[in-house]
Amino acid sequence: MIVAEQKSLDEIKTMLAPYQKVLIVGCGTCVTVCFAGGEKEVAILASALRMATGLEGNPKQIMEATVQRQCEYEYNEAIADKLKEVDVVLSLACGIGVQTMNEQFPEMLTLPGLNTTFLGQPTEQGVWVERCQACGNCVLATTGGICPIARCSKSLLNGPCGGSQGGKCEIDPDVPCAWQQIYDRMKALGRLEALLEVAEAKDWRTSRDGGPRKIVREDLRLEK
């Protein structure tokens, strides 16, 4: 899922300073399940903002809405009417949702209430860790299903490096060395010999290095 964190109340208050009527729009997908921008977080933030701005002597009118999936126009249509009543939208979706809202409703500014952080997995209650960097050319088949791009601090393709100590990465004793994990997994799978193969330099053009990415599926497109 896309994992995000809410911005601080102070930062949100500063962003909203020029506006009086605010619609907070949550998203029912990734940010709901990582407890950053679902219906509940919208209600909590709205309440906190109403109280904070009230205590400062300038109570803002805060409205609330949550759409199923803010990164698709069809779902955002459901709140089009509410936009007429407000000065600004504060989105509690990921950066994709914020941009979709700005594209879809160009007359209305949509501000980000979250910091979109990474593509990750909840490993235990309240803990999320990065698992994929969307490099566009998956190498998991050769690394025992453990991603060295997202999980090795240096994104090494032929690891580990000298900074791997006792199974941990040199950047932080709490960060496991991805290449140690890959080695252990390949050993358990009886496929250690596959690691003797030297991975060639990766073509990063499929990642961000090739500029903004786009997929066009002609088989799915509607005829123009």
Place this chain on the structure above:
Amino acid sequence: MTEFEPQILAFACHYCAYAAADLAGSMRLQYPPNVKVVHVPCSGRVDIIHILRAFERGVDGVFVAG
């Protein structure tokens, strides 16, 4: 000057705190009128949003008993 009397909202669990309040009533014990009791099936039902709403609507303190 009148003394500050905080308005308190008490969320009371059906099985313990509310039962205790009920018993106190049966025993004709008095408690201050600035405490308002909300009966909840379990104090685990109380969510942060219930507490925030209470403050938004003007209470000075929230008491969760369970």
